[in-house]
Structure formats: structure tokens, C-alpha cells
Amino acid sequence: MAIKSKIKMLAYGCPIPRDWNDFREPEWKNNNYITDEQYKYMQESGITGCIALFEKREEDTQAALALAEKYGLEYWVRDQINWDVLWDPTIFEREKDRYLNYLNFKSFAGVFITDEPDTSLYPNIRALKDAFEKVYGKMYNGFYTNLLPTYANDVTQLGAPYPEYIQQYIDIVDPDHISFDHYPFEIAEKTKGQKDYYDITRKDFFYNDMVVADACDKAGKEMWTFIESKNYCGRQTDIDYDAFKFQYYVHLAYGSKAIIHYTYWTWPGYAPGDENKPQRMAIMTQKGEKTEKYFYTQEIQTNIHEFGDIIADCKRKETYISWNNEEEVYFKKVPVKVSKNFASSAPLLVGEFTQPNGKNAYVIVNATDPYDKVSNTVKCDVKGTYYIDGNKIKSNGFEIVLKPGQGIFVTEE
């Protein structure tokens, strides 16, 4: 049964085709994982769609679209055209037959165009978007591009200060959504140049969401966000359950409409020498085995789907950290003030929303670094329905201990 939720949960890097890398390395061999079993696993985990990355052959795209259709998943095609290199809007017209063929699949949700462009490419992207719309008409959210995070370099990567990088994209490309990938769980050098690393959680994680969410709200665009699902940078501590959950709820507090896994599949070759280390695996291993992250993400996604349709219909008003001393807040560069409705024993991220009936709704999240393992006791003074880890509770208000990384959704009665 397909999941009907207005909050998308997307697999970036979905099951790989056979010999996926042989276009670059002719000797490359791997099994085909575009199989019924693998697409069933995706659907059972609460994934609602895929953003293709490895399916360069036409037949692989067709097979993936068919399986996605069977399991009620959306599918953004990335086929033999490497837009990142070509930047040629006439391709849509020249290869129109092939592009229109994708419409035979109900799962076809659009095309993955490019990843992390700088501002100088925006005019090219706009030209591509216009060409895309000539083929597909106004396919809502069909033109998928992913932007850089705050910590990309202004000069060498972004081409502008970050808020301007986002605003220019909206102004020039006029997309339906803005997607960006911020990976908060990193490593840093203890001593510069010594390669003696320690694990660190980025302090600008909330700020990145805020910049994009504010720009999206102002322009009437959807915000799409990424989850760091894979310890791609070689941290000593893997992305654990708390860190997983934390990212979902922070993004929801800022009004995200789609949450994308980086990555679903463990990309063969991404961590040479570490292929068999459990702490370097994504949601699925390179051979299509479920890792513990599969089960964590299944639980979290299933629970979010229970209120996904409700939150998706709410309009974000503001998001801030509730605490009485800005200096004590770990995550920086976002508003800090004391909430009237939620008193907490540690900083709390509060996303305030308006329901279609005019009543308020809230996402609250334990806003301590999830790796500090601090619980946060919150006194909730809202009469309404609380969605807590898959539990639906109606109450006039209560006190709850939020675990590290935990968040809840509340609708006022």
C-alpha cells in the first residue's frame, strides 16, 4: 500500500543498476538491485519517492520507474544526460520522445537536473527550466535542482553571500521548491593541519534552514531539505538514532515539505577501504542489506506520516529557539526568545504554524546538540492534540521529557 503523505521522504541514491559504473570504468561489476524486493523495502521504510543518481541507462530508468509505480513511489529521473556538464536546453526538445515516454509511468515526478550550482549557472538553469516546461508544461516540483549549504565558500562555490545565493535562485530560476543539502554532523581538526579530528555538530544547522525557509515563505515556494544518513566524513561516532530524528524534526519546525536522504543506498566506492565498516553504511549497504539505520528511519518516517498531511497544510509563522540566555544556546544565528506556551529545562526549537482553521500548531524540538545526550523537560501549555513518536494524545497540557534529538507536533484545539 502506497503511503499517502504530503510530506515527501525521498531516497537520494536509490537501488543501483547492474554494473552502474561501467560507463566510467569498463571493468566495474555489481549486481542489479533495481528489483521488486528492493523497491518493496523502500516503500516499507516510509520512503515516498526516489531521486535517481545511478540509473544512466534508459532501460534502468524504465525498470526503476515501473517498480516505483508498483510501490506507489514518486521518481525523479536522472538518465544519460549529465546536465551538470551539458547545460543545453535544446536537449529537451531534441530528445522529446524519450522525455515524453516517462509520462507513461504514474511514478514519474520529474527530472533531477543539477546538484549544487553556483550563481553563475542560474541563467543556464532558468533556460533549462523553460525548456523543461515546454515539454512537460507546469509539472509542479518536476524540475529538481539541489543547492549548496551555508558552509559552502562564498567565492569559490556559491558566487554570492548565502542569503543572496538563495534569493537569486528564486528570482532568476523561479522554481517550485528550493532544496539544499546541509550535513550537520562533521569532523574538525583539533590542531590546524594535523589531521587529528574530532566529531562536531555544525552550529549553523538551524541558520541554514532559517535562511531558506524565510526566503521560501516570502516567495511562496516549498522548502526541501536533506538528512545526513551516512557518516560520509568518517566521524568516530556514526549518525545515531537521536541524530537522525533531530534532523527530521528541525526541518519540520522550519516548514520543510520534503526530506531527502543523503544517501539511501551506500554508494559503491564512496569510502574506499571502509566498504564493510558498519559505521560508514547508509540506510542500505552496497549489497542491498538493511542496516540499523533502515529500522531507525522506518520508525521515524512512519511516525511522521501519521501527522504529515496535517502539518503540510499548516502555514509557518516563525521558528525560534526558546531560552532565556542566547549565550547558552548551541545553535547560532537564529532568534532566541522565551516561548509563552512551552517552558523547558534546556533550549527548545519552536516552530509556530497556523492551521487552515486559524488555530495554532507547533513543532517543538530538543535544541541541544543530540550528541550531548541532554534530555529536556518541557511544560506544554497548549490544549490540543500531541503527536509523540506515533502516539496521538489529546490533553489540556502536560509535562514531557524530550530525549536528545526528539521532537513533537502539536495542533491547538
Place this chain on the structure above:
Amino acid sequence: MSKVKILAYASPIPADWNKFREPEWRNPNYLTDASYKDLKDCGITGCIALFEREESDTQLALGLADKYGLEYYVRDKINWDVIWDHKIFEREKERYLNYLNHKSFVGVFITDEPEVDKYPYLRAMKDEFDKLYNNMYNGFYVNLLPTYANDVTQLGAPYPEYIDRFIKEVNPDHVCFDHYPFQRRRVKEGVEEWYDWTRKDFFYNDQVVADACDEAGKEMWTFVQINNTARRDKDLDENDIRFQFYTHLAYGTKAIVHYYYWSWPGFKPGEHETAPYKCIVGPHGEKGYKYYACQRVHGEIDAFDEKYLEYKRKETYVSWNNADEVYFTGVPVKECKEFGSDAPILVGEFIKDGKRAWIIVNATDPYEEKEVTVESKVNACRYYIGKNNIYSKDGLTITLKPGQGMFIVEE
């Protein structure tokens, strides 16, 4: 600090575990650090051995259990089920006393599912055991049959008498029994067509044993069915597993034993590799759906079990206004004043120093996948729901999923 015991029946298997019967049998050794770490990470608190027949395997397992802070019930080369010789404790005293060098050693798994005729032998064994180990509390582990065993060919007495006599004749510290509620039935007598069916006497079995235990001051220990022994069309899921845990807690259980933790190689020849017979870990120790489902349920219980054990069970009943509409039969049905519901709920009421606590469980057959909305009318309570800890001055209304339960404490 007391915890509800969560025990792995059939813990990780040794190398070539079955070669004493089948000399050609081969399997890798799973008495490893990684396997015991997995046990611990899953929230298991102890093991009941089944496959460790060699002395060296028992020692190895005890060492690993020590390392991971687990309890371990030994079942070594002595097959008590066959021997029934209480003098063995004296004759093999040195070996038995050696086990005491391990902190993890908590007793010996003596026998499984005896009939009443065996009780005198068990008593003689227990006396010897107590002499050797100085009345080691809960150390003499025996598992009894469920209600649905045959009175004549298996139990040797009607079920309540079967339990009472065990208590009187053997004088154990606990009464453990294994009831597997998720079965299948023939559509019609004599027809080889089956449907999945949940036993209706599941609550009744707990009630008989819990009442007998409370009266005699013994602990009740219970089993959780993990694998699809009955070859149902639908394998057991997280709701089914959770349902069994919370039902047993509503009846005051002090220990919950998994049947099984390890997927027993050879249990269903040719089929143990396939999903329906997979237990918490697969036959090679691989973790799958049931491992993570159990880890979640264990985590929920870990959030409240110390408090739960401070309370004494007062009564357990199904709350509903019409006994005929209740799926699980043979237990009291009445309307609970403190908790209203839109479908039957199981209410276990507990007491400590005049303050009440409750285990509330969705008492519909979890296979039917019905939710139940429960309205708490009790003020000033702490609710343990999932892994969450919520304090409410007023009541609240919660929707319990199929199989779901919660613990509530009046403050």
C-alpha cells in the same frame, strides 16, 4: 535497583552445536563478543542456555555474559529431562561450584514442560540445588506448560491444579510457563485449510498463574512468542510482540522470556533460513525486523520497570460493558472507573503505599489491527507511553495502537 528480566531463550549457539547427535553437523561458533554485544544492545538482560552442552562452551558464554552484564542460566551436558537424578549436584559438585566464579551465573535450567508426575523428582533436585547453592533466589529454573496442553497426556491434572501443585510440591521462587497465542486453526474439522488465529485463553493463562503466584508469594515469569511456529500466513509483527509484553506486565510478570532469541538451526529443517521462522536474530546472528522491534519494546519497558516493580498487583480485568463482545475469554470483565475506552482494554491495577498504578493494554486481538481510544479520568499521573514520560495534572486521552500498552502512576 530491580529490573524486569528480559531473557533470551536460546542464546547464541556454539560451534557445531548439534554434533553430539549428528557427528557431521557443522556451524560456526557464535559464542562471540559481537553476538553478546548484540544481546545487550537489544535490551536483553539475561540468557537461558539451550545449546551449550560442552563445559568449554558454557564457560565461554558465562565469560561473555559477565562482560556484558547479563544473567546466564546454565544448561550444560546434563540433560535433566532424561536423567531426573538429584544426586548429580553432589557428584559433580566441583563443576557446579565453578560456575560461581562468574558474576553472570544465576542458576541452572533444569527442565522444560514437566507433567505433575515429575514434581517429586523436581523437589528432590531442588533440595540438592539449594544445598549446593545456598538457596540461590530464582536459580532453579523450570518452565511449565500452558493452558492448552492436554490435561491427561501432558499436564496430568486440570490446569489450575497443575500450577498449584507445582508451587506446593516443588516450592519454587518463580513459576514460569510458555503460552504461544499466535496460532492457526482449521477452517473446518478434517479439512486441510487453515486460518491465522489468536488464542482466546491467552489472558486466562496469565490470570491462573498470576493469581496462584500472588497467593503463594512467588514471582510469575512468562514467555513471548517471537517466531511463527504455527506457520501462520502472517508472521508476528511489532504489535504482536508488544501486546504479549504489556499483557504479561498487566498480570504482574517479573521476567519475560523470548521464544526464541536465536533462530534454531534445524528447528524447521530447510526452512529456518526463511523469514517465517526467523527469531530475534537469524540463524547466523543477523539482525532484522524483529531485533529492532524487540529493541524498541525493551526500551519502552526499561523506561518504567524499576518503578513498576515497586508496586504490587491488586487485580487484572478486561474493562468493557459487555462480556460477550470481549475477544479474550475466561477472565473478569467489568467497567473501569478510571479509564474509559471505545473498545475493550486490559486493566492491571497495582498499589504501593495507598498510591495506584496501572498497566493499560489495547485488549482487542492485535491481528485485527484496531485502535482503542482511552480516556484517563485520573488526575496527577505520570504516563509512560512508548519511551516517553509524560506528567499530566488532568486526565488525557490517548489512542492506543493494536497491541499497545502503557504504564500509569498516580503521583
